[in-house]
Amino acid sequence: xxxxxxxxxxxxxxxxxxxxxxxxxxxxxxxxxxxxxxxxxxxxxxxxxxxxxxxxxxxxxxxxxxxxxxxxxxxxxxxxxxxxxxxxxxxxxxxxxxxxxxxxxxxxxxxxxxxxxxxxxxxxxxxxxxxxxxxxxxxxxxxxxxxxxxxxxxxxxxxxxxxxxxxxxxxxxxxxxxxxxxxxxxxxxxxxxxxxxxxxxxxxxxxxxxxxxxxxxxxxxxxxxxxxxxxxxxxxxxxxxxxxxxxxxxxxxxxxxxxxxxxxxxxxxxxxxxxxxxxxxxxxxxxxxxxxxxxxxxxxxxxxxxxxxxxxxxxxxxxxxxxxxxxxxxxxxxxxxxxxxxxxxxxxxxxxxxxxxxxxxxxxxxxx
Amino acid sequence: xxxxxxxxxxxxxxxxxxxxxxxxxxxxxxxxxxxxxxxxxxxxxxxxxxxxxxxxxxxxxxxxxxxxxxxxxxxxxxxxxxxxxxxxxxxxxxxxxxxxxxxxxxxxxxxxxxxxxxxxxxxxxxxxxxxxxxxxxxxxxxxxxxxxxxxxxxxxxxxxxxxxxxxxxxxxxxxxxxxxxxxxxxxxxxxxxxxxxxxxxxxxxxxxxxxxxxxxxxxxxxxxxxxxxxxxxxxxxxxxxxxxxxxxxxxxxxxxxxxxxxxxxxxxxxxxxxxxxxxxxxxxxxxxxxxxxxxxxxxxxxxxxxxxxxxxxxxxxxxxxxxxxxxxxxxxxxxxxxxxxxxxxxxxxxxxxxxxxxxxxxxxxxxxxxxxxxxxxxxxxxxxxxxxxxxxxxxxxxxxxxxxxxxxxxxxxxxxxx
Ligand code: SF4
Ligand code: SF4
Numbered sequence: 001x002x003x004x005x006x007x008x009x010x011x012x013x014x015x016x017x018x019x020x021x022x023x024x025x026x027x028x029x030x031x032x033x034x035x036x037x038x039x040x041x042x043x044x045x046x047x048x049x050x051x052x053x054x055x056x057x058x059x060x061x062x063x064x065x066x067x068x069x070x071x072x073x074x075x076x077x078x079x080x081x082x083x084x085x086x087x088x089x090x091x092x093x094x095x096x097x098x099x100x101x102x103x104x105x106x107x108x109x110x111x112x113x114x115x116x117x118x119x120x121x122x123x124x125x126x127x128x129x130x131x132x133x134x135x136x137x138x139x140x141x142x143x144x145x146x147x148x149x150x151x152x153x154x155x156x157x158x159x160x161x162x163x164x165x166x167x168x169x170x171x172x173x174x175x176x177x178x179x180x181x182x183x184x185x186x187x188x189x190x191x192x193x194x195x196x197x198x199x200x201x202x203x204x205x206x207x208x209x210x211x212x213x214x215x216x217x218x219x220x221x222x223x224x225x226x227x228x229x230x231x232x233x234x235x236x237x238x239x240x241x242x243x244x245x246x247x248x249x250x251x252x253x254x255x256x257x258x259x260x261x262x263x264x265x266x267x268x269x270x271x272x273x274x275x276x277x278x279x280x281x282x283x284x285x286x287x288x289x290x291x292x293x294x295x296x297x298x299x300x301x302x303x304x305x306x307x308x309x310x311x312x313x314x315x316x317x318x319x320x321x322x323x324x325x326x327x328x329x330x331x332x333x334x335x336x337x338x339x340x341x342x343x344x345x346x347x348x349x350x351x352x353x354x355x356x357x358x359x360x361x362x363x364x365x366x367x368x
Numbered sequence: 369x370x371x372x373x374x375x376x377x378x379x380x381x382x383x384x385x386x387x388x389x390x391x392x393x394x395x396x397x398x399x400x401x402x403x404x405x406x407x408x409x410x411x412x413x414x415x416x417x418x419x420x421x422x423x424x425x426x427x428x429x430x431x432x433x434x435x436x437x438x439x440x441x442x443x444x445x446x447x448x449x450x451x452x453x454x455x456x457x458x459x460x461x462x463x464x465x466x467x468x469x470x471x472x473x474x475x476x477x478x479x480x481x482x483x484x485x486x487x488x489x490x491x492x493x494x495x496x497x498x499x500x501x502x503x504x505x506x507x508x509x510x511x512x513x514x515x516x517x518x519x520x521x522x523x524x525x526x527x528x529x530x531x532x533x534x535x536x537x538x539x540x541x542x543x544x545x546x547x548x549x550x551x552x553x554x555x556x557x558x559x560x561x562x563x564x565x566x567x568x569x570x571x572x573x574x575x576x577x578x579x580x581x582x583x584x585x586x587x588x589x590x591x592x593x594x595x596x597x598x599x600x601x602x603x604x605x606x607x608x609x610x611x612x613x614x615x616x617x618x619x620x621x622x623x624x625x626x627x628x629x630x631x632x633x634x635x636x637x638x639x640x641x642x643x644x645x646x647x648x649x650x651x652x653x654x655x656x657x658x659x660x661x662x663x664x665x666x667x668x669x670x671x672x673x674x675x676x677x678x679x680x681x682x683x684x685x686x687x688x689x690x691x692x693x694x695x696x697x698x699x700x701x702x703x704x705x706x707x708x709x710x711x712x713x714x715x716x717x718x719x720x721x722x723x724x725x726x727x728x729x730x731x732x733x734x735x736x737x738x739x740x741x742x743x744x745x746x747x748x749x750x751x752x753x754x755x756x757x758x759x760x761x762x763x764x765x766x767x768x769x770x771x772x773x774x775x776x777x778x779x780x781x782x783x784x785x786x
Contacts, residue, residue: 066725066733068458095521098497098730101700104523109738118701122535123493123500124518129538133520136531291497293516295504321458323730327501330454331508346456 003212004190011197018087021047021202027089027149030114032076032103033236034259034288035094035121037279039161040142042203044149050199051076051085052238052260055350064106070099070321071349072236077103080111090148092141094119096291097324117144124293125284134280142276158275168203171210172265178217179254180309185220188232188253189240195261196238225252228312228368231305233257234329235322241351242317249362255309257302263288266301290324299332306340313368315361316344341368374441374761377591377649380630383616384595390612391432391598395482401426402484407551410486410506413671414494414696415517416689418567418605419540422560423552428484429602430503434465434759438646440478444761460728461759462643463502470506486512488550490543494519495670495698496731515546522699528691536690561682563605564689568680570604573613574673580620581663582716585629587620590640590665591652592630601671635659636780637717641666641709641739641751642724642732643758651769658777663716666709672696674708698731705735706742713743720749720780722773724756727763752776 001009010017018028027046031038038048053075061078079085091114093104107116120137122130142153172195178185186194194213198206227250232243238260243253256262267286272278287297305311314336316329329344336342343364345357379385402408409420409427420427437443446468447461453471455464469475475483489512491503500516507514517539520532544555577596581588588596596616603609638655640662645651652662672692679691693699697708713721721743725733740751754772757763 064737066727066736068725068727068729068733098700098734101521102734105701105703105734105738109741118521118523120520120523122518122520124516124539127518127542129535129542130518133531133535136529290501293500293504293518318456321728321730323459323497324501326456326458327498327505330456330459331501331505333454344454346458 003209003216007194007197007209007213010201011193014197014200015087017201018047018049022087028087029090029092029145029148030085030088031092032100033094033096034264035096035283036092036119037138037141037283039158039165039279040138040145040153041092042164043153043158043161044145045151046089046145046149047202049088051091052196053349054079055239055241057350064110065102068321069102070097070235070319072238072319072322073099073103075349077106080107080114083113086113088114090114091116092119093117094121095123096289097322099321099323117141121283123291125287125297127284130284131280134284135276138276138279155275162269162275162278164203164207166268167207168198168210169265169268171207171214172198175210175214175217176255176262176265178214183221183225184252184254185217185222187222187247188230188243188256189247191253192237192240192243192256192258192261195264199260199264222252224250227252228365229254229310230365231255231257231302231309231311231314232317233302233314234317235319235325236260237317239351241354242347245354245358246315246361246365249358249365251313251361251365255305255311257305259288262305290328295328295331298328299335302332302336311340313364314340314342315364316342317347318344319349320346374648374766375650375653376439378653379592379595381588381592381596381616381619383612383619384592386615387595387598387612390608391602392481394602395428398426398428398484399481407487408484409488409490409547410503411490412492412499412503413601414499414693414698415490415492415543416540416693417602418560418563418685418689419544421563421605422544422555422557423547424556424559425547425552428482428486430466431462432601433469433479433482434462435646436482437465437469437479438759438761439649441647441761442476442478443647443759445476446472447760447762458728459502460496460498460730461726461757463498464728465759467502467505471509486510488512488547489514490517490547491515492517492519494693494696495700496729498730513546513550515543517543519693519699521701522694522704523701525703526695528694532694533687533690536694537686540686540689557685560685564680564685565682566606566610567604568677568682569610570599570613571673571675571677571680573610573617574600575677577613577617577620578715580617580624583624584637584717585627585631585634586637586661586663587623587628587630589630589652590644590662590668591649593668594644594649594665597668597671597673600673604672629661631656631659631661633659634661635784636719636777637661637663639664639666639709639713639716639718639721640724641721641736642756643667643726643729644724645756645758645764645769647759647761648764648766651766651773654770655773655777658781660777660780662722663718664712666712669708670698700731700734706738709739710742710746713747713749718749719784720776721751722776723751723753724758725753726757726759727755728757728760750780
């Protein structure tokens with residue numbers, strides 16, 4: 001079996017990892033989203049596990065959330081109501097958007113089986129008072145993780161976890177830098193699968209596999225690479241179908257700006273003697289979400305990716321009712337379009353109405 | 369086919385008519401200030417307004433424009449302008465409407481009376497995401513400096529930790545410095561203290577006004593209440609706000625003493641949870657044919673009308689304002705909102721809650737089910753929930769809205785008879 005096949009297998013059945021670890025007595029903490037420091041959970045001896053959604057239709061959650069709440073959040077809540085996250089020992093959310101804020105309320109009120117914690121991250125970057133506030137919040141979070149795991153988190157253990165996660169980010173970035181080539185070695189859909197599997201796996205294992213994978217794909221070239229080079233951005237995409245759709249229509253997805261992929265690994269922590277401070281700065285000195293201020297930083301990041309990966313066209317996939325990204329795409333679109341064509345689409349998280357999307361994507365790619 | 373029948377709300381009080389005049393006068397003052405070359409600020413009702421008094425700033429509170437154009441049935445037009453600008457229908461209708469007003473190449477004469485281009489924008493993220501994000505677009509469009517006040521969400525209930533107060537205080541201080549740097553002069557701390565002291569008076573009066581409204585029959589329904597809440601939005605920290613509330617209180621006390629309700633035979637008392645139909649406030653009077661009165665609307669409290677006055681300490685003005693913002697019932701995700709509705713149902717002797725879902729709102733729809741369950745568990749009072757976009761008239765169906773109210777009220781009356 002190639003390393004690529006192994007990673008694809010993990011993507012297809014990520015809960016296998018959890019089952020194995022739980023059998024060995026390890027605790028597993030679900031989390032959403034990039035503002036939850038996995039390193040703290042890891043340093044407490046537990047597995048941080050990113051809760052992705054499924055394309056299943058929503059059933060129970062609709063009598064709690066109105067259908068006008070982001071479908072991704074309703075999907076997660078639906079899975080929670082159904083007991084699908086009962087293997088978790090806790091769920092940690094961060095302060096990103098209105099929908100996730102409500103998820104915290106709903107979860108605490110209606111799902112007793114898994115305790116839910118809200119990490120109150122500021123939505124302002126580069127602000128001394130925000131650093132201070134966030135440090136307090138992180139100390140509280142650290143204490144909660146210590147209590148839950150029964151393990152103390154020392155500076156040394158936290159430093160070790162940060163190094164481990166930085167290595168994952170570095171390796172994923174190195175792999176994805178290969179997509180800058182005229183003919184990329186991996187497709188956009190493969191890149192998303194690799195990234196999501198790497199996010200889910202214990203990082204000790206991820207890093208070893210990524211090292212092998214980089215070696216394995218170095219000489220590879222994807223087929224049909226003569227179409228326009230596309231960057232995909234927008235709300236969460238936790239299903240490669242959308243990327244496949246773009247690639248089936250002749251686009252070559254060379255880069256993305258997704259929290260399930262490039263935004264996860266593009267940045268590293270900066271050297272800092274105090275590991276907690278390193279996490280504070282990591283989260284408040286990089287712009288990975290449309291919820292953060294100022295927004296120029298995110299715009300600059302998009303420009304860096306557009307230039308670096310020689311992007312010909314941008315597709316915004318906004319999950320319906322995802323306010324942060326719906327506003328952002330309207331705000332950025334005009335500026336981006338001055339140099340690079342943009343297609344902004346609203347999608348259901350369950351990917352219903354794919355046929356209509358196909359037509360619009362096809363027309364966009366033909367236009368490029 | 370949607371029916372578009374709209375009627376203005378029927379107000380009953382003299383003081384609310386006076387308050388309407390004060391609104392016009394306020395905006396007239398902003399226009400004059402602009403003509404005199406003074407900087408104009410755009411902000412939102414959940415930015416602590418008292419900080420603006422410390423700088424004698426002239427401010428347009430942007431949530432107000434949609435309400436005003438909504439009442440004149442013009443919101444659909446401005447919403448359309450925003451959609452043509454690229455804003456999806458998923459974006460809050462309030463903010464689409466405000467953005468439409470902000471970027472329209474031509475404005476109708478009514479809006480033109482109030483509209484003034486900004487020189488500075490002070491935004492915040494309370495109560496929702498839309499606040500900070502739509503203002504970013506406006507700042508870009510008008511090419512003006514923008515300051516963002518980050519409000520931590522409330523994960524603590526009533527017990528706000530010092531480090532959170534310190535953070536928000538720092539944000540307010542940052543906003544003051546920013547305004548000073550952009551042509552608004554130096555901060556007058558005595559004025560700020562006085563503003564906090566006047567705000568405290570305002571909320572004490574509002575609480576007394578609320579007590580009067582708890583009387584059966586109620587002397588003031590929410591049609592008047594929504595106008596009466598205006599001083600809470602724009603005039604906290606001013607003597608004018610206090611004076612208007614003193615007059616309102618006097619008028620209400622007289623009505624309570626005389627046992628005068630807003631309708632003759634009050635049989636049912638309703639609480640409106642969600643955004644009322646600003647383009648058709650007459651819907652709130654519609655229920656009166658059943659002897660029902662919409663006594664209160666949660667929106668009356670949207671700009672900070674539900675906090676304990678004892679937290680306001682003029683000697684610590686910024687800390688007081690921080691506390692007030694962080695315990696605000698609309699600050700997600702604490703239980704403060706649900707507990708507040710629970711209390712309101714009891715205090716105002718409510719028989720039924722009308723929960724209306726504005727499809728594009730990121731905040732209130734998420735409270736519907738928890739409010740419904742908590743109120744029922746607490747007092748056995750039922751809640752009906754249906755779709756009604758209070759601002760986008762294109763989404764409004766009068767016949768369906770009335771049918772929803774009819775069946776709910778009939779059920780309430782039937783259970784009263786049993
Ligand atoms: S998709 Fe958008 S609205 Fe939904 S959880 Fe993510 S950021 Fe929030
Ligand atoms: S709370 Fe809802 S209605 Fe109000 S501004 Fe936010 S999204 Fe719009």
